[in-house]
Amino acid sequence: MATAAALLTPILCMPGAVSAKSHKNSLSDKVNSREQPNVIIILADDLGYGDLECYGAKNVSTPNVNRLAEQGIKFTNTHAVAATSTPSRYSLLTGEYAWRRPGTDVAPGNAGMIIRPEMYTMADMFRNTGYRTAAIGKWHLGLGDKTGEQDWNAPLPSGLADIGFDYHYIMAATADRVPCVFIEDGKVANYDPEHPIRVDYRRNIPGEPTGKDNPELLYNMRSSHGHDMAIVNGIGRIGYMSGGGKALWKDENIADSITSHAIDFIRSNAGEPFFMYFCTNDVHVPRFPHERFRGKNPMGVRGDAITQFDWSVGEIMRTLDELGIADNTLVILTSDNGPVLDDGYDDQAEELLNGHSPTGPYRGNKYSAFEGGTMVPAIVRWPKGVAGGKESDVLMSHIDWMASLGSLIGARLPEAAAPDSRQRLGNLLGTDTTDTPWVVELASNHTLGVRTKDWKYIEPNDGPAMIQWGPKIETGNNPMPQLYDMSSTKGETENVALIHPQVVFDMQNILRRVRST
Ligand code: NG6
Ligand code: CA
Secondary structure, three states, X not given: OHHHHHHHHXXXXXXXXXXXXXXXXXXXXXXXXXXXXXXXXXXXXXXXXOOOHHHOOOOOOOHHHHHHHHOOEEEEEEEOOXXXXXXXXXXXXXXXXXXXXXXXXXXXXXXXXXXXXXXOOHHHHHHHOOOEEXXXXXXXXXXXOOOOOOOOOOOOOOOHHHHOOOEEEEEOOOOOEOOOEEEEOOEEXXXXXXXXOEEEOOOOOOOOOEOOOOHHHOOOOOEOOOOOOEEEOOEEOEOEEEOOHHHEOOHHHHHHHHHHHHHHHHHHOOOOOEEEEEEOOOOOOOOOOOHHHOOOOOOHHHHHHHHHHHHHHHHHHHHHHHHOOOOOEEEEEEEOOOOOOOOOEOOOOOOOOOOOOOOOOOOOOOOOOOHHHOEEEEEEEOOOOOOOOEEEOOOEEHHHHHHHHHHHHOOOOOOOOOOOXXXXXXXXXXXXXXXXXXXXXXXXXXXXEEEOOOEEEEOOOOOOOEOOOOOOOEOOOOOOOEEEEOOOOOHHHOOOOOOOHHHHHHHHHHHHHHHHO
16 A cells, blocks of 8 residues: 555645646556546435534444544535535536526436436546446436336336446435335336336325325334325335335335445446445435444434444445455545434434534534535545545535546546536645635525635525424525624624625625626
8 A cells, every 4th residue: 555655646645736637647647547546425315514423423433434534534624515415416426506407406206317318427427437337325316208207117218327327226316205116227126017116296196005194004203294195114205106016125224235236336346447426325314224223322213324324334445445446446425415303204313312413513404505504524535545544624515526536537528517516636635725715505495605714605585594394494594695704613603794795795796606607
């Protein structure tokens, strides 16, 4: 490892900003494609900034993630693009702000493909640069041509192969949305011809029980809001469904299924560069971890789901170690959006916090325009190319990862690709601690915010201060401009917009400029 690190140090660990051009040239000149690092993005779901032990989590231990952080860089100022899943993932994978595109809000399980085949994705970028590519786990970006028109009993007419993934084993949307089956390479995995699948998001399928009408059929997790349509495995879901038979997932086995498919993909591709987009269901609702993770902490199933997430991370790390490829594999661990406690099932997440703060010090939660909506953990480990054991408070956004990783692998992107993604590879690899000038954040009500290193601006919004449709979460709405001094310990508690009109105006101009490009 020392020799390899020494070899790459002059190329990859130069101090100061690494320009796209110089980096691309140095890489293509000196590193042949066989030496390209493997890249794994581990994207947790609704995992908060404060939910990992290495970020100060209470009551739950995350030894594998801790080790990843110790061997890599732990970032303390990284922002997801949006405070919910679909727009966050859309932006990460395309390098385009989701708010530029209609139809990128939280998708139903029968959404048609939201990233259209003609778009250039991060997966296209890796594939076109000689990588084998895979998406495993939660997808939530639609499948097939048109919303509601999929035939789940036949191969889907368009899918992930059209946007750069050589292999996929995914959940169409979320664990709380039908269809509750895995899709493998465009078809329902373990398809059961005896139990054809029907999915409908408007009306129930005749004869099927629902959470609303048949609560007696629900297992111990009652809905606190929504989730009262189809009942699958005794859990109420969003959307109606019938059939599935042996193809239906078992909620307690989701982490095992996706982790074992991830390991298989790594094993089969260990000899060539690969890119794996690995998205866990943990710690999204319904939280139904395997019994071997249950009862390991005082926080109930939400804590158990964090333990299960840590296990998945550990299995991937162990596989890389066993195959001897950990050294040249860049692992990036992060989350799609901020945390939420009661997200529609009565699972005691709130009551059992026992002093734990899922958002760490930040205000708001998933959905919110406050920092709790988009501030996420981010860890980067690459023994061969990144000096580990560091912490970095450099300002980063997921939006910039596509251009940055493209630069790392020497990819040449087509003209219109990744329009919002800035090349910030030096930030990601810890060689450049210059903050990106600003990042833009999208709340679930479409309010935009801007973060700079020192300030947070939230544009005015007349809507209610609290979410009205379920979770008890502050939206961040305020009819007046909000400006917060993030360099002060007061953070988002004291609106200083009236005291700093120039800063407010500068932030508004950033948004104006970004919107009009
Ligand atoms: C909400 C769901 C919530 C969750 C969220 C998407 C209800 C009442 N709430 O609409 O449970 O599924 O959508 O979460 O249905 S995300 O992390 O995938 O964006
Ligand atoms: Ca999420």
